[in-house]
Amino acid sequence: MWKKISAVLTAVLVALGFSVAAAAPSFASTPTTQIRCTSYQNFAVGGGLYIFVPARPASPAYLADCILWKNTALPQNVATTELQLGFEWCEGVAITVDGVFGPMTESAVKDLQQLHHLTADGVYGNDTKGAMAFITQYNSCRTVAANIFS
Amino acid sequence: MRTSRVRGAGGPLALVVIVTATLTACSGTTGATVPTRGGATAGPTSGSLPGPVATIASQVDGIPTPKRLTTLDDQLPFTKYADAINSIINARNDTPEASAAWDNQQNYVAQCMANAGFKYVPGPFPVSQPTDFYWLDNEVPVPYLPISRSDVVRFGYGKDDVEGQEANLSAMNIPEANMAYLQTLSSDAQAEWWRAQSGTYGPQDPSPDPNGGCGGRAVALYPNPVNTAQKSLLAEFGPLIASMQQVAQSAVNEDPRMISLNAQWTECMTEAGFDVTPPSMAGVTLAPQPAPNNGYGLAVSTGLDGKTHWLTKPTPVEDVPIDQRYLMGTDAERAIALGDYDCRASTDFMKTYTDILASTEGDFLIKNMSSLGKMVSAAALDK
Secondary structure, eight states, X not given: OHHHXXXXXXXXXXXTTOOOOOSSOXXXXXXXXXXXXXXXXXXXXXXTOEEEEEESOSSSOOOSOOBBOOXXXXXXXXXXXXXXXXXXXXXXXXXXXXXXXXXXXXXXXXXXXXXXXXXXXXXXXXXXXXXXXXXXXXXXXXXXXXGGGO | OEEEEESSTTTTOOEEEEEOXXXXXXXXXXXXXXXXXXXXXXXXXXXXXXXXXXXXXXXETTEEOXXXXXXXXSOOGGGGGHHHHHHHHTOOOOOHXXXXXXXXXXXXXXXXXXXXXXXXXXXXXXXXXXXXXXXGTTXXXXXXXXXXXXXXXXXXXXXXXXXXXXXXXXXXXXXXHHHHHXXXXXXXXXXXXXXXXXXXXXXXXXXXXTTSHHHHHHHHHSOOOOOHHHHHHHHHHHHHHHHHHHXXXXXXXXXXXXXXXXXXXXXXXXXXXXXXOOOOXXXXXXXXXXXXXXXXHHHHHXXXXXXXXXXXXXXXXXXXXXXXXXXXXXXXXXXXXXXXXXXXXXXXXXXXHHHHHHHHHXXXXXXXXXXXXXXXXXXXXXX
């Protein structure tokens, strides 16, 4: 009975736009909000400037609700590069910009999360996105609320 | 002609930009190569990630392409630390040991993934992208205007190479081979791929078991050598460098003298009939910047119809019409640039701004002389 109620409640929450974290994560039930960022989306923020925000793959559409986490065995990823550039240029973090989410990037994410009183898990996601400033094509910075992208 | 290494040009790309300075020098300033992310000519790239496909022309229809930075003739105080800072933050990571470890890892992952029934394309060694802070290159974030008023009448801020910029933007966002391959799989197969690559908990696990999956085992088998020297220098002097960046990029714009100067320039433009203040955009925080950027922004936002089309919210760029994304070289844009030119002249903007910047940087140097000296010595020893 509880399972049924839970399933209904989950469905309602999802329908209302809430993401539901699985208690025991497994790949088979990976929620769509947990897709790894593999590209970036350019968001125009006025004055001919646009910011580069880590995003899902281009197809079927760029969406900025995605995550990045430490994985040093993956090749360079443009989404990670954008995250690193944001840290380097906008958050004042001396970081290696190589497109690989390694310990230095994880540490930068954790520090930012702690600074903004977020859960310091080192995973870049929606909350972290809303807290950090992103770089424009001319190397200036903009902070954009996370909900702007959804 | 000026050659400059560009940081961040095109996301993962490290490019050499070659821009022919076609505009004549401005009062106390010269036209700068713009370290843009979108604009650049083809050049060497890091790793084997895709490079730009188009060369950004220095002129379009006989009109110079615009520049968002202006190079100063007089040296700013921070520039004397450029060598030390660059050697610390741009230490090469492509040592033979690091490259060999990477190749071993990638080959292991490819074989391991093949055993699990998946394709995995070994990636190139991730060479780090060099950083080129404009504030170490004696450049300021003020849109370039020619020295001669008659040139401003003719060219305004310039005209964008729309075709080249668009082509480069498309080329920059090509996903890495394995991520592209993943998109061809069903969602279940993608989940299995991730499980094989990074272990049971995969992307949902914030700190996966280092031995988890093919990737974790590869890193455990072939550990990455650590550049302890650079790590130590970054740990010791990173905060100092970040403070310098904060002074040059942000603090100067919050100086009361700068706020007053920006207000004078804005008032001048308003009196000239240009409403340069963009409407506030919900959810977007703008870092303070030299006010002439608003003139440039107004020009960009002015469409071929001569009207201003301010954005009211962050918008995917593909949804913004081309003529409201780029300088098209219209009469209306040139009129704004001319207004900017006259207002910079009447407020003595560039000289006042650079004086404020120089004094702000100078104050920082006085307060941090000892730390800066240590940084220079440490950087020299590390060479």
